[in-house]
Amino acid sequence: MAKWGEGDSRWIVEEREDGHNLNDWHWVEKNIVPWCKTEVANRFKDLTIYDGPLGQFKFTGLKNLDGSICAHVRRGRRFVMYEYNMSFDWSGRLVQEDGSIEVKGTVKIPYMGDENDFDDFEFEVSVDGKGAKAKGIVHQECKKVLKKAVKEFMEYMNTKWTEGPIKSDSQSEIKRCTLKNEEQSSQSSSSVKAAASSQVTNSSSKSKSGVKNKDLTQKVTLNGPVQMIFSTFLDKDRLSAFTQSETHIDPKVGGAFKLFSGNVTGEFLEIVPEKKIVQKWRFSDWKPDVYSTVTLTFESSSQTIIKLSQNNIPADDLNRTKEGWNRFYWNNFRNIFGGNIGSFM
CATH class of the missing domain: 3.30.530.20 (START domain)
Structure with missing residues (x-):
């Protein structure tokens, strides 16, 4: 096999300038937490929780999103793995017999994991100061509003990051290459598979007796x-x-x-x-x-x-x-x- 920079250029493996992962063969890992934070913040800003005779309440923004959310590519497969928690601020007006009062609080999802369905999660509601009745209303309405919004976000995230190219931000990413000759591409694919196999097995069989x-x-x-x-x-x-x-x-x-x-x-x-x-x-x-x-x-x-x-x-x-x-x-x-x-x- 020719060394890098030597021999017939038609047979040389080159790193692609476009960073394309040929046939999605190589391992690529992309941290998508920053993208998720922006997407969730946009989806939940001013999202109505309840608007009716008992008051008006809405999400006012994403408070935090912490954990691990990564898009992966490996051997032609694309998938997202995640384990995270997030919380949101909410506010509004609670109608009472003697008027209305301003209330605010937090909605927290303590755990989201990829072993669960997109709408299979628990959440907690808290209120700052007075407004226990508002807490009950927000909790009841979040059963529909929050779960619908989170499910839509998760479905969109999963679709977006399992389609189209994914460029890794890992320093240890394996270089992505292409070949200028289709026959060499086939030979290279066989070599990669053989290399993967040799990671686990020895080159020669041993007698165990x-x-x-x-x-x-x-x-x-x-x-x-x-x-x-x-x-x-x-x-x-x-x-x-x-x-x-x-x-x-x-x-x-x-x-x-x-x-x-x-x-x-x-x-x-x-x-x-x-x-x-x-x-x-x-x-x-x-x-x-x-x-x-x-x-x-x-x-x-x-x-x-x-x-x-x-x-x-x-x-x-x-x-x-x-x-x-x-x-x-x-x-x-x-x-x-x-x-x-x-x-x-």
Whole structure:
């Protein structure tokens, strides 16, 4: 293969000036929180909550939007992952028997996660000072107005960021390239797939006979809700995003899974929602009768604590297994949620 800057220019891979991600193959991640803040602020400014005989109340602006909202592109797939909270200011006039009074307060959505439907969320209403009756009216009317507005925003966000080009703002983004020759493009695609496969498997098959097995344990702490983190291990699309690889999952006891384009395979032995996952697990180059057992337990407090235990690992694959957990799982989870990756024991 010609080196960069050498050989026939028709076969040279070049970075595209337009930044186009050819066939959406490369991993691209875009922080869209700033865009979301602007969009939400525009949609909610002066949005009427209630206008009737009991008074008039409206949203006056976005108070805050905090969390993680990212648009992703990977291997021809586009998706948005999010976990955030937001709150709004509201104000108005409450009609009383002796006249009307000015009231104001806050509406807060404490959690929005991509495991929920767009209108599946809880909200809280508070009022500053007097006006308990106004709080009740706003809460009742927000069941319709707030959920409708948020759902429309989420649907628009999801459509906008899963169509058209997405340019990453990450410094570590893989350079996007194109080829000047269609035949070379086909060869390059095969090379990329082979490289992705080699990230998990060794170049040569090893004999496992007579090799003593090893165990490993590890504790990982993540700053995210246990519901979202647990469900990621059972969701094909989200696990593909986190591991940046092709994934097939049948999330039930007895269901099979294939990870990293089939280089890791196995079966679910036990699933306890938000508590525990047990898997029969193997690398594809192990002998057919060789399996290890993976147990993941989940604990929820202010953070999510994951305890990993993997038993019966062929000794000469212990380091490869450790590297895989850190490189393809925990580092990516930590990049999204934040947290701490403990050492293997």
